[in-house]
Amino acid sequence: MLGSVQVPSNLEAAFDALANARSSAILAGGTVLMPGVNTKVSSLDTLVSIRRLGLSGIQVEGHRATVGATTTLDEFGGDPRLSVLGDVIESIASPPIRNMATVAGNLFAAQPNGDLAVAFLALDAEVTIASRTGARTAPVAEIFARGVEHGEIVTTVAFDLPTSDTWFYAKAMRRKMNSAAVVSVAAVVTVADGLVRTARIALGAVAPRPVRALSVEAALIGRPLDVASVSAAAALAARDTDPFTDAYASAWYRARVLPVHIRRALIGA
Amino acid sequence: MTSRIVGLHVNQTFQELIVRPGVTLLQLLRDQLSLTATKRGCEDGWCGACTVIVDGKPVRSCLIPAETLENADVRTLEGVTPEGGLSALQEAMVENFATQCGFCNSGMLMVATALLAENPSPTSEEVIRAISGNVCRCTGYHPIVRAIMDAAAKMRSAETMAAE
Numbered sequence A: 001m002l003g004s005v006q007v008p009s010n011l012e013a014a015f016d017a018l019a020n021a022r023s024s025a026i027l028a029g030g031t032v033l034m035p036g037v038n039t040k041v042s043s044l045d046t047l048v049s050i051r052r053l054g055l056s057g058i059q060v061e062g063h064r065a066t067v068g069a070t071t072t073l074d075e076f077g078g079d080p081r082l083s084v085l086g087d088v089i090e091s092i093a094s095p096p097i098r099n100m101a102t103v104a105g106n107l108f109a110a111q112p113n114g115d116l117a118v119a120f121l122a123l124d125a126e127v128t129i130a131s132r133t134g135a136r137t138a139p140v141a142e143i144f145a146r147g148v149e150h151g152e153i154v155t156t157v158a159f160d161l162p163t164s165d166t167w168f169y170a171k172a173m174r175r176k177m178n179s180a181a182v183v184s185v186a187a188v189v190t191v192a193d194g195l196v197r198t199a200r201i202a203l204g205a206v207a208p209r210p211v212r213a214l215s216v217e218a219a220l221i222g223r224p225l226d227v228a229s230v231s232a233a234a235a236l237a238a239r240d241t242d243p244f245t246d247a248y249a250s251a252w253y254r255a256r257v258l259p260v261h262i263r264r265a266l267i268g269a
Numbered sequence B: 001m002t003s004r005i006v007g008l009h010v011n012q013t014f015q016e017l018i019v020r021p022g023v024t025l026l027q028l029l030r031d032q033l034s035l036t037a038t039k040r041g042c043e044d045g046w047c048g049a050c051t052v053i054v055d056g057k058p059v060r061s062c063l064i065p066a067e068t069l070e071n072a073d074v075r076t077l078e079g080v081t082p083e084g085g086l087s088a089l090q091e092a093m094v095e096n097f098a099t100q101c102g103f104c105n106s107g108m109l110m111v112a113t114a115l116l117a118e119n120p121s122p123t124s125e126e127v128i129r130a131i132s133g134n135v136c137r138c139t140g141y142h143p144i145v146r147a148i149m150d151a152a153a154k155m156r157s158a159e160t161m162a163a164e
Helices: A011-020 A033-038 A073-078 A080-090 A103-107 A115-122 A140-146 A214-220 A227-234 A251-267 B025-032 B088-095 B105-118 B124-131 B142-163
Strands: A004-006 A024-027 A046-049 A058-061 A064-068 A126-131 A134-139 A153-160 A167-173 A181-192 A195-204 B004-010 B013-019 B051-054 B057-060 B073-075
Touching: A004 A011, A011 A024, A011 A046, A011 A153, A024 A033, A058 A080, A064 A080, A073 A080, A073 A103, A080 A115, A080 A167, A103 A115, A103 A140, A103 A153, A115 A140, A115 A181, A115 A195, A126 A140, A134 A140, A167 A251, A181 A251, A195 A214, A195 A251, A214 A227, A227 A251, B013 B025, B025 B051, B051 B105, B057 B105, B088 B105, B088 B142, B105 B124, B105 B142, B124 B142
Parallel strands: A004 A046, A024 A046, B004 B073
Antiparallel strands: A058 A064, A064 A153, A126 A134, A126 A153, A167 A181, A181 A195, B004 B013, B051 B057, B051 B073
């Protein structure tokens, strides 16, 4: 039974609130946490809101974007400097949810939600985490693997902005809008002299957390970005994934359509 | 389990309310302020029936603990309904048969109100995007989209007439 909702106005007070609670969780947009509170399945004693810590806002210096933890998906999607990632945001839930859900919260949304987290994996985003003992940074993959410690608060997510010719994204959905992913594919691929030089491909909804398609990446390097080589590389995706069954799709279906959506993401066909 | 006093604006009236831990904006509106236009649907964020406008943006009132709303500006359907009548959006909902059981109307009207405040001339695609998070099990959505487009056109021509 929820006993307290704290709304600290600085990080120190937030660390205190987390330390003093019996069982607490960090509340950002509430779109993941609050359904559990409403249905009383959550055993949390304390929620600590981080919405008044001044952690929202977007900075872009050159190619580097640094996004505050509590920046909403709507603010992210509406920023013209981040427009290359606009499709990712538009593919997530619906406008009222995007007005609430936060960029850092998306890192902790269980698959098949968390499409922005999949994009961040492709972008090799760097997460800054504050705690009483100071700040540390971690690659976003490490956050997926290990989460953060109790008492730690994500403050920013930073990444190099891709250009529109190096950025690729596709999400298979049950409907054209407002559906979690059947599968999602995000990638940064550079091509020089007609051949793939670098490839970072992240997949969503085909494992308990976002995963890199390392086999697909390796098979693409040195090849042209065309139907034949992309299809051959995408066929290897099963090696990198562990699909699950849920209300959106069966594990079998996800595995079956994943290569198709890798191909659609990379060459649009 | 200590209650707290939260001050916020509801339909342009400042209210100081005693809230128990974890009480959501939805519970505050319906149970404490008797503003029952806002509907309790899934309490999961999915259905959109509880949508209200907070600080200019449509959001799910069922997912917001009241404690986090100090000084917020909350607008509900009661706050956008003219005294003794219907708004242009509400009239268009009636005329286009966009109301059947009525349960989704309040949420639909709030996302439509926010949409038209931001974009007075939406395309039907923009209307569909705006209402994409609101479930209606009666109408099949097209009457709702037509109603919002009609209301937008009427509101634009009323603006033009007022300007002339």
